[in-house]
Amino acid sequence: MSEIQIRDPFVLPLPESNEYLLFGSTDPNLWSGPATGFDCYRSSDLVHWEGPVPAFRPPPGFWSHEQYWAPEVHYYRGRYFMFATFTAPGHFRGTQILSANRPEGPYTPWSHGPVTPRNWQCLDGTLHVDGDGAPWMVFCHEWKQVHDGTVMAQRLSPDLRKAEGTPVFLFSASDAPWSRPLEVPSTRALDFPVYVTDGPYLHRLSSGSLIMLWSSFGDHGYAMGIARSVSGTVLGPWIQEDEPLWGTDGGHGMIARTLDGQLFLTLHQPNNSPQERASFHHLKELEDTVVLAPPAAVFSNSRTTPGRQLQ
Secondary structure, three states: OOOOOOEEEEEEEEOOOOEEEEEEEOOOOOOOOOOOOEEEEEEOOOOOOEEEEEEEOOOOOOOOOEEEEEEEEEEEOOEEEEEEEEEOOOOOOEEEEEEEOOOOOOOEEOOOOOOOOOOOOEEEEEEEEOOOOOEEEEEEEOHHHHOEOEEEEEEEOOOOOOEOOOOEEEEEHHHOOOOOOOOOHHHHOOOOOOEOOEEEEEEEOOOOOEEEEEEEEEOEEEEEEEEEEOOOOOOOOEEEOOOOOEOEOOEEEEEEEOOOOOEEEEEEEOOOOOOOEEEEEEEEEOOOOEEEOOOOHHHOOOOOOOEOEOO
């Protein structure tokens, strides 16, 4: 892991082949200049990795050529779907859906451009299939346009080709007690604070409770908290936990299970480029949330950072 620069890591366990695939934002310069695409890496133990394997390369005429961010891969109705963020001059940032027959790709465009609203600045779309089987995309309406970033839910067509209906507001970044205003030079001249929303990821607990990981900034830099759905559905209402799950210089995480069934957290740490690396940490599942569990040997290569741990 120390050799792989990656932001927004996403792990796809593949029990049928006894391995994991790791996706993420992998271009050397994620903030400017031409983008290459997305890569993935293979592992059988979450410690030793092989790759990179090209997972997506833009086809001729693809609308975006810069800032390729946050790919997630979901298996849905017999295919693999990648949700990823793209932008281009003259276009608003948005999440487009790609698809492939194999989990490692190659992925090609599936939706016709972004499925986020075309006149919104959006990022970090994730797939959630609710209890009635309806597919939703949960995404962030970016602080650069709304100042207090929000998390939204968008109904998708059953084939994931397009959005259906209008986006539904779930919560604002400032709703979380742990979230703090962004302090960067571009915001200091403003007459109001700005708050970031990044990287939503939904997880259904064994109890049936629905939680969401999402990232913002806290007292110690980039951080990640948990929101809980009162109704157990994507539409909430959502209640924010008081303290972040991960509080220091790391975030944009997701939850998965190891091949032997253990729950674990993936996130990037630290948050500054080009030092970002994927980090893996055991989780303990409670009735309506998760907490960090003591580290185990399988993740001995992961660094530890103060967080909300099991006591």
